[in-house]
Amino acid sequence: MPIIYKQKVAVLDGNCEVDLAEELDAWLAENPKRQLNLKSLTHAHTAIYQVMIKHGISVSVWPADDQDWHWLKVAIDSKLYDEETNP
């Protein structure tokens, strides 16, 4: 299972394709405090990233090579910044 949904955290594992975006979106929409564990994520479709950026997710664990994901941190931060400045 590329995404395992727990109560507060969803664990993304391996390759997450476009078809998982809708479910992830719904899960994050239910509770904005939910987090994502990206430790084992190796690849995700743009639609998945779009969902993450849309919800300004909080990441509980970044992948080991977290430098690779800096762009996502920036994208999420800019979303949060937008929300704070334009509530």
Next chain:
Amino acid sequence: MSELLDTFIGESRENLESASQELITLQTNGYDAKAVDTIFRDIHTIKGSSDLFDIKPLTRLAHASEDLLDCLRASEIPFSDELGDVLLESFDQISTFFDELEAGTHQLSQWEGVSAELAGRLRNFMNTTDAPSGNEATQPVENAVEAPAGIAAPVAALPETAANWLSSMSDTARLTLFFKSQESTRLHYFHYTPDADCFFRGEDPFNVSLATPGFITHTITRKSHVEGPEDVFLCHLDILLLSSADWDSLSSHFAYYEGQYEHTQISAEQVYQQCAPLISQILNEEEVETLAQALENEGPEQIARICNFVCASTNPDSAVWQFCAGIERLTENPAMLSAFCQCLFATPDTAQTEETPVADDVSEESIAEAAPTQPAESEGLSENALAMLKQQETVLIRLIDGRGNQGALASINLIVSRILNLDIVDRTPEDLLRVIASEGEQNDSQEAPDATDIQAPAVADTEAPVASEQAAAIDDVSASANKPVAEATQAEPAEAKPEPVSETSAKPAERQVPRTLKVNQEKIDYLMDLVGELTVAKNSLPYLARQAEEDGGSRKLSKQIKSHFTIVNRLTEELQSAVLQIRMVPVSHVFQRYPRLVRDLARKLNKKIELEMQGEDTEFDKNLIESLSEPLIHLLRNSIDHGIEAPADRLAAGKNESGCIQLIATPQDDNVVIEIRDDGKGIDPAKIKMLAYQKGVITESQLESINDEEALQLIFAPGFSTSEQVSDLSGRGVGMDAVKTMVTQAGGHIEMQSEVGKGTQFRLVLPQTMSVNRVMMFEVNEQMFGVSMDSVVETVKVRPDEIQQIKNHQVLVIRDKLVPLHDLREYLGFELQTQNVEEQSILVVNTGNGDMGLVIDKFHEGIDVIQKPLEGVMAGYSHFSGTALLGDGRVLLIVNVPELLSCR
């Protein structure tokens, strides 16, 4: 001609046609970077392939065209009509070369002269700094930054989005980017805005961006405003991307995302401007004071030593560390270091200056030449050649495994011999594989020194303790970018050099390549013929059923045959539809030739004409569309030559100086309507009548009696020409007659309207496909005839007393509409019916001039037939449009109603 050469010519013709078409668009609409890229790619492909066949004159001409286009792409020279004309001339010449190659009449020695002359003319445009004279169609220059001395190509101003993005980067990220830009001299900035529905096309924009050749960094943001419901499967992202790769590889990477991105080439100087305040600030800091002095006064070795020292004593996360590490890398390339120092000290307060600081004596070329990463041009095989070798290798492995077609071995042998410049001998698949493998080894060993050179800085970096930490210090220029950057740095040759297929360049891009198969048209035609035969064979089943019932007395058998007929009929229809779909091509296939024709003829006649085309996507049977090409050329020539007035005349008539010809294709039921409209002087019916009388086409009495509409139709009469002066374009009196004949032969008809001073409109109504026709069968004097179902309006049965007489004509009133009647017995030469009948069968048809009723004896069913043209003694008999074979073996004559009725 070898199969390989055949394929090369076929594909090159397509490329050439595409290039010519884009060039005409450029000349019409002005400079367009995308169009230039398309033309460049087309010609690049032709050049690359022609090299494999050792056709030197062709390669030389294609190469000169490609070089000129490359200069255009880099904005080194402006585009002008004159330049476009010479390019078109070159494309025409290449096309002529192909003609001769195909016909086998080529003599390369004779090509040399013309090829050299044209190539010289093309290169003249590159050698002159002055823009050639001619109509100005230059690219917009408002975005261009004036090139500093020594830099050949002006580049566009940094787009606002890029400037904002760069200024929002952290200091360390900006510095990393800055030093990378120093290495590349040119960067490519992309604003990639994926289409909202791109996910549905299987696109993955993030990974497209990440897989970009020469990827440096990117940033992804959500669009600030999302229209409509926010669907997770609709893409609402913007991607800003920087790459250091050459445009060739970038354009091919983004080839499938046309229209989704904006591209700007930016220079190192522009990035410098973004970083200048930061650099000034760093240089003022105490710890780099000695470095600032060294940069001004010392050589590379001393500068490198100081940088190393500063790096060792500062935090790798700091901007100072990043700056010194960058300078240290620059010291490995004295030319680049020199350029940087010139920038630095030519404008002490770079934040305030507007001039782009760069050394006078350091040109981009010199930087590129000095770059250790640049491989020698002559080394190794071209990208195309390597790709072809790889293909052959795959096929050979299949052959050895016993899975491939052994017949292909000779072709593979030829290809491998051509690519590797070997004697053509019959080699076994194993031998060929060995030859390819040994060449691969040689290629590797040739490239090895370069590869070492290229990788040297990277290796040095990773070995040095400070450099190993550098990667960790890179901030916004993310580590996700590090990998591609490192690869790009290692494999990146100078621009415009063919890149060997390396790991980096071979990285699979996110492309949706349509799966297509090229098939010889003859095979499709044969398949279509078979479907036709099957249709005829299928039609025999109802006759068999009737025979089984009437002669054999078996109603059960008859029922079974009818039941099977239903199935066979459905399958045949599906098969027929599927095969027809294969032959359907868009009318653009023919239309795309006309912009050039109109442009050339208009110039020849000193007229200004715009050609507007609509409905180019309308699909047509390929055979039909090709038969249509000539009639359309006749009509266009007539419009250009006789219709559109000279600019002065148009102005005097209160019209726009430039004339307009519209070419419109519209699907209409099972037909396609093609209209050619011009806003010229129109056709004067009085003049037509007089000319027709003078030429003996009409008699004196007809001169008085025919109305204007009938007079206009006289232009279709054989031998009629309105041209007062026969030109080489039109007016020889065969055009319109020939047009009508060709259209009729294709199963269509032509209509014409014209208004003096306003213009003329031709309307060609053609069947979408000419292979299988549906006809309605009817009986006259116990003989079967057919009429095209397209022209049948309705069938009615009336009592004889309902038929009325107006003067000498019989008419019928159908739903308050007067329909003239024609007794087909009379027209077909049979005896008129004398006995009284209770009901009269009337077949109402439309011939393009309103509805008419054909009085017949009996209606029969509609049937699909393969219509064959009349042959032998019947060939010139226009009353019938063709014949068809019926299921019971009888021949059905298909009536050409307008022609038949016009004979009386």
